Amino acid sequence: MIFAYRPTETGLERLPPEGDPTGHLSAALWIDLLSPQPAQVAAVEALGISVPTLADMQEIEVSNRLYRDGDTEVLTIVLPGLDRNKEPSFGPVAFLITPERLFTVRYHTPRPFETFAAHAAQSSAGYAGRRRVFLSLIEEIIARIADLMEGVGVALDQQSHIAFRDPEPRGDELADALRALGKQSEQVAKYRHALLTVERALSSFGLGLVEDKDKGLTTILKAQVKDCQALTVHGDFLSGRIAQLTDVVLGLINLEQSDTSRILSVVAVLFLPPTLVASVYGMNFPFIPGLEHPHGYLIASALMFGSALGTYLLSKWKNWL
Known part of the structure; x- marks a missing residue:
């Protein structure tokens, strides 16, 4: 699918599909490709760019995720989202910044890509130009990751209440809490990975701002890098909480098993x-x-x-x- 947006006085407006894809897309400032089909890839490449495949975007090498292709700057980050079956997923998203517009290529659905167009006018970078659209979209992504990490903190509060409540939790409750803690640990690790890729992409993007006359972009860029670093520290804090609660739950399970073994031993002695x-x-x-x-x-x-x-x-x- 192709979603094309053009700037208006109130924000980014989504363009309706038209018969001539190339002529239609040439009027857009931001073109978003979601699991594009060959015909859609050909229509976008007619604008002078090379659309990376999913295999290209999944490459681990930094040179395959952060590079320049002529006048096009390609930045690939990894983000949480939903797959085609509306199940939680974690996959790459490529940003292609050309002299005229911004392209994004993705094969899953991170929530910021659905909400950004309506919030573009309220972002700190605005939407006047492809670089400002990129920074505003990154701002939406960072805010989304922060919300997800806050959700993990709320879930940890619930698990903490179960572990330390009076009366003591039952064995099945402790088993459920242990599984939930393992899931939250995996989520935090993925969010920290996403923040790492975003920070690396911002650092690479900053190298292209040396000759840019818009000095305000550098200030916004530095603020977003600091946000990524602060959220990474918060992720470490959440990981510490998860480790502590996991130890507590395992200790309670061991105590429960010890009580059962003690009772059986005493009954045998009787x-x-x-x-x-x-x-x-x-x-x-x-x-x-x-x-x-x-x-x-x-x-x-x-x-x-x-x-x-x-x-x-x-x-x-x-x-x-």
Whole structure:
């Protein structure tokens, strides 16, 4: 799909599709490609750029993510979003900055790409030119990652309430909390990775501002880099909280298992003395003291019951039960 936007007095306006794709796109300041088909790629490349494939965007080498292709600056970052099935996804997004306009290529749906056009007029960089549109879109992306990390903080507060509440949580609640903490740890790691790629892209973008006469862009760029660094520190804080809560939950699970093992051990000990008495009188010898006593059964039963009761009282006195 191709989404084309042009600047107006109130913000960025999405252009309706037209019969001539090339002539239609030439009037746009920002062209957004979502999982483009070959015909759509050809229409965009007719404007003089080379659209990277998903394989190109997934390359790990920095030279394949941050480079210049003639007059086009290509910056690739990794962002959280939704896939075609509306499931959480994490994938690359390429920004192609030409002398005339901004192109974006993506194969999933980060939320900022759906909300930015309506917020362009309120952004600090504005939308007067492709570089300002790029910085405004990055500002929306950073704000979205900050919201996602704040959501992780709220989820950690809930897990903390479960771990430290009175009465103590049940075993199934602790297992659910442990799985939730593992999921949140993975999310924080992905958000920190996204911030790292955004910061690297901003640093590369800043090299192209040396000859730009708009000095305000440098100030905005530095502020966004500081935002990325501050959110990275916040991600470290969240990772520390997750590690602490994971240790607490694992400790509670171990205590619960220890209590269960202790109870089973004491119950087993309760039956040891009666088992000893029964074993003695179950020996296959023809002559056993008291074997022919008229009250032998009652005496043996009393010994077994008394030994079990004594063991139980000792366990209660020692706080083993």
